[in-house]
Amino acid sequence: MIDTVLVANRGEIACRVIRTLKEQGVTSVAVYSDADADAPHVREADIAIHIGPSPARESYLVIDKIIDAAKRSGAQAIHPGYGFLSENAEFAHACAANDIVFIGPPARAIETMGDKISARAAVEARDVPTVPGISRPGLSDQEIIEAAPGIGFPVLIKPSAGGGGKGMHRVERIEDLAEALKTARREAAGAFGDDTLFLEHFVDTPRHIEVQVMADTHGNVIHLGERECSLQRRHQKVIEEAPSPLLDAETRERIGQAACDAARSVGYVGAGTVEFIVPSARPDQFFFMEMNTRLQVEHPVTEEVTGQDLVALQLTVARGEQLPITQEDIQLTGHAIEARIYAEDPAQGFLPTGGRVVSVTEPTGPGVRVDSGITDGSEISSLYDPMLMKVIVHGSDRADALAKLDKALAETTVAGVTVNTDFCRYLMKVPEVVSGDLDTGLLDRVTDGYEATAVSDDALVAAALMWIAQRWPSGSVSAWATPDGWRPGRTAPQRIRFAYGKGDTLVTIQGSPADAEVTVHDHIAGHAADTDEQQPVTVRATIHQLGQQWRVTIDGTSAKWSLAELAPDFAHIVLSGPEGSFELRRTEVVRSASDDGGAGDTELTSPMPGTLIAHSVEDGAQVAAGDAVLVVEAMKMEHTLRAAVDGTVTFHAQPGEQVPAGKLLATVEPQN
Structure with a gap:
C-alpha cells in the first residue's frame, strides 16, 4: 500500500509528479531548501518539510535528510524526479535499508548503467548494437592509442562515469590523441572523481534518438516509442519531439525492441530511457549510447503521443502491480514537440540569468501543455538548474505541431528574467528543423544566425498609450491631476524611454488616451546608434479597454493588445x-522640449515613490538637454532622469532620501 509519496526534488518536475499524485488520491510530500520556502512545489504539496540551506549539497543532495523527511511524513515511497539523487545507487540502497520504496530501478541497475563501460558490456550480451570501439575497465592511454586505428578516425573519447558532455573529446588524427586523453582524464577526474576512459568511433552527423521503456516486477517490459532529441547545445537538449521524423515503421520496431533488451540486460524495473546514436546517412542503423535510469525531462512528448501518464505507471510498478498495458496497447497518435525554457540570454552567448520573476504568462489552448516550476514573484537562483518550465504541444502531424509550438512560445513570457523563448521560436523556423533534417551539431551551427526579435513601433506606441491610460484619472477630479503635460501657456509632450533586451527606445506622447500624438524616436541597440539616420515616426493613436484587452487604433488601424503585466508606476x-x-521596462519619464522648439520643463520630479540613489552631476553643473541628472530606484530598478533643456543644475534632494511621487528633485535653469 502506497498512500503517501515524498518527492525528492524541486521545480517543474516536483510540480509535475505532485499533479499525478493528486489525481491518484495519493498524499504528496515536498521537501524544500531555504531558497524554495515559497516555491510552487511547496505550496502545491499536501505536506512540506524543510531540509536545510539553499545549496543543493546541503539539502537536496543529502541522503540522510531526505530519508528523515520521508520517515517524519509517513511516506512509504520516494519519487526522485530527475537530477539530484535520481540516479544515485547509494540513495536507492538507503531507501531499501529503511523500508521505503524507491520509485525507480534496483540499485544494481543504476550501478551498471551508471558506468558506461559496464553498461556497454551488459547490452552487448543481449546483442544490442553498440558503436565500434574499445571499452573495458582500466584502459591505459597507450592501449587506447594502439586501438584507435582499428576503430577508425574520427574517434570520440568518453569518460566511463558521468554525462553532460564533460570529458568528451572528438579527435581527428592519431597525432592529437595522446594530448586529448590527458585533457579528458583531467576533466573526468574533476567532474566525476573517476578518470576511466574508453574510445568509440565518432559517428558523422549523428542523431540522438531515445526510447522510453517501462518494466514491472513481473518480467513485463514494453517501450512507448522514441523521441528525437538531436537539437542540443553543448550536449544539453533544447527541443525534443515524438516520434522521430527520421525512422520508418520497421526501424521504429527494431529500435524499440533493442531498448527493451537493454532494460532486460540489467533486470530493469520502472521508467527508463535507452539512448541511441543514429547516423543521419544510415537511418536504418542505430547504436546504444547509454541508459538513463529515471524519468526524463522530455517525457511529456511521449505522454502526449501515447496518451499514457508515465508517473501513474511508475506508481503502479512501485506498488508491485503488473503493468496495466501491453506492447500492443501502445499506439502513437499525432506529433508532440517540447521546448525547454531556460533562464539564459541567447543574445549574450547564452549567459545564465536570474532575479525575480515579475509575472509569468503561460500559453493555453487545444494541444498546449505547460510543465512549470515558477510563478509570479519566484526568485531564480544560480544555485539550481536554469530550466524553469517546458512548453509542450501536440498536433495532428509534425507541421501542425511546429506551428502550434511557435504560437505557444509567442504567448509565453517570463517577465523580469531573460529566457530563451525567442531563440526557440527562431529554431522552429530554421529550414533544416522545418524539414526534419536534424543532427546533434545543427543547433550550434545555426546559433550565429540568431538575432533577437525587434520590438515594433506599434508595440511601443501601444505601451505608451497603456502608460498614459493607466495614469489617467476617472470621474471628476482636478485638472492638475490629469497627466496630459499641460502647463500655463502650452502643452508639452511627455517623454518615456523603454528598455528591452539589448536596446532601448525613446517615445514621446502628447494628449489623452482618446486622442494622442505618439512619436517613436531613436532605437538604440546596445550602447551606440547613429541617430541621424533614424527618422522619428509620429502617429495619431487612441486606446480604450475591452475586458482584459485594449483596443489600440494607430492612424485609423485597430488591433487588440493584452496587458499581461503592469508593475506599479509602469516600471x-x-x-x-x-x-x-x-x-x-520603463527606464525614465521626464518632460521633453515642446515641438515648437520652446524651452522644456525646468523641473525634475520623482516619477514614482522610491529612493534617490545618485546625482549624476555636481550641484551647479552645466548640462545639455538629454544629459543624465539623477537616478531614482523603485521596484528594484533604476530610473534615470535627464535634463530637458540646456542649463545649470540645482538639486533639492540628496542621495539616500526616500522620495514620494511628484517630489521636486532638481531644477535646470535654462541658459540665457
Whole structure:
C-alpha cells in the first residue's frame, strides 16, 4: 500500500509528479531548501518539510535528510524526479535499508548503467548494437592509442562515469590523441572523481534518438516509442519531439525492441530511457549510447503521443502491480514537440540569468501543455538548474505541431528574467528543423544566425498609450491631476524611454488616451546608434479597454493588445498583440522640449515613490538637454532622469532620501 509519496526534488518536475499524485488520491510530500520556502512545489504539496540551506549539497543532495523527511511524513515511497539523487545507487540502497520504496530501478541497475563501460558490456550480451570501439575497465592511454586505428578516425573519447558532455573529446588524427586523453582524464577526474576512459568511433552527423521503456516486477517490459532529441547545445537538449521524423515503421520496431533488451540486460524495473546514436546517412542503423535510469525531462512528448501518464505507471510498478498495458496497447497518435525554457540570454552567448520573476504568462489552448516550476514573484537562483518550465504541444502531424509550438512560445513570457523563448521560436523556423533534417551539431551551427526579435513601433506606441491610460484619472477630479503635460501657456509632450533586451527606445506622447500624438524616436541597440539616420515616426493613436484587452487604433488601424503585466508606476510592462509578446521596462519619464522648439520643463520630479540613489552631476553643473541628472530606484530598478533643456543644475534632494511621487528633485535653469 502506497498512500503517501515524498518527492525528492524541486521545480517543474516536483510540480509535475505532485499533479499525478493528486489525481491518484495519493498524499504528496515536498521537501524544500531555504531558497524554495515559497516555491510552487511547496505550496502545491499536501505536506512540506524543510531540509536545510539553499545549496543543493546541503539539502537536496543529502541522503540522510531526505530519508528523515520521508520517515517524519509517513511516506512509504520516494519519487526522485530527475537530477539530484535520481540516479544515485547509494540513495536507492538507503531507501531499501529503511523500508521505503524507491520509485525507480534496483540499485544494481543504476550501478551498471551508471558506468558506461559496464553498461556497454551488459547490452552487448543481449546483442544490442553498440558503436565500434574499445571499452573495458582500466584502459591505459597507450592501449587506447594502439586501438584507435582499428576503430577508425574520427574517434570520440568518453569518460566511463558521468554525462553532460564533460570529458568528451572528438579527435581527428592519431597525432592529437595522446594530448586529448590527458585533457579528458583531467576533466573526468574533476567532474566525476573517476578518470576511466574508453574510445568509440565518432559517428558523422549523428542523431540522438531515445526510447522510453517501462518494466514491472513481473518480467513485463514494453517501450512507448522514441523521441528525437538531436537539437542540443553543448550536449544539453533544447527541443525534443515524438516520434522521430527520421525512422520508418520497421526501424521504429527494431529500435524499440533493442531498448527493451537493454532494460532486460540489467533486470530493469520502472521508467527508463535507452539512448541511441543514429547516423543521419544510415537511418536504418542505430547504436546504444547509454541508459538513463529515471524519468526524463522530455517525457511529456511521449505522454502526449501515447496518451499514457508515465508517473501513474511508475506508481503502479512501485506498488508491485503488473503493468496495466501491453506492447500492443501502445499506439502513437499525432506529433508532440517540447521546448525547454531556460533562464539564459541567447543574445549574450547564452549567459545564465536570474532575479525575480515579475509575472509569468503561460500559453493555453487545444494541444498546449505547460510543465512549470515558477510563478509570479519566484526568485531564480544560480544555485539550481536554469530550466524553469517546458512548453509542450501536440498536433495532428509534425507541421501542425511546429506551428502550434511557435504560437505557444509567442504567448509565453517570463517577465523580469531573460529566457530563451525567442531563440526557440527562431529554431522552429530554421529550414533544416522545418524539414526534419536534424543532427546533434545543427543547433550550434545555426546559433550565429540568431538575432533577437525587434520590438515594433506599434508595440511601443501601444505601451505608451497603456502608460498614459493607466495614469489617467476617472470621474471628476482636478485638472492638475490629469497627466496630459499641460502647463500655463502650452502643452508639452511627455517623454518615456523603454528598455528591452539589448536596446532601448525613446517615445514621446502628447494628449489623452482618446486622442494622442505618439512619436517613436531613436532605437538604440546596445550602447551606440547613429541617430541621424533614424527618422522619428509620429502617429495619431487612441486606446480604450475591452475586458482584459485594449483596443489600440494607430492612424485609423485597430488591433487588440493584452496587458499581461503592469508593475506599479509602469516600471515594467508585458503586452501581447498581433506581433507576439513583448517585455518592456520603463527606464525614465521626464518632460521633453515642446515641438515648437520652446524651452522644456525646468523641473525634475520623482516619477514614482522610491529612493534617490545618485546625482549624476555636481550641484551647479552645466548640462545639455538629454544629459543624465539623477537616478531614482523603485521596484528594484533604476530610473534615470535627464535634463530637458540646456542649463545649470540645482538639486533639492540628496542621495539616500526616500522620495514620494511628484517630489521636486532638481531644477535646470535654462541658459540665457
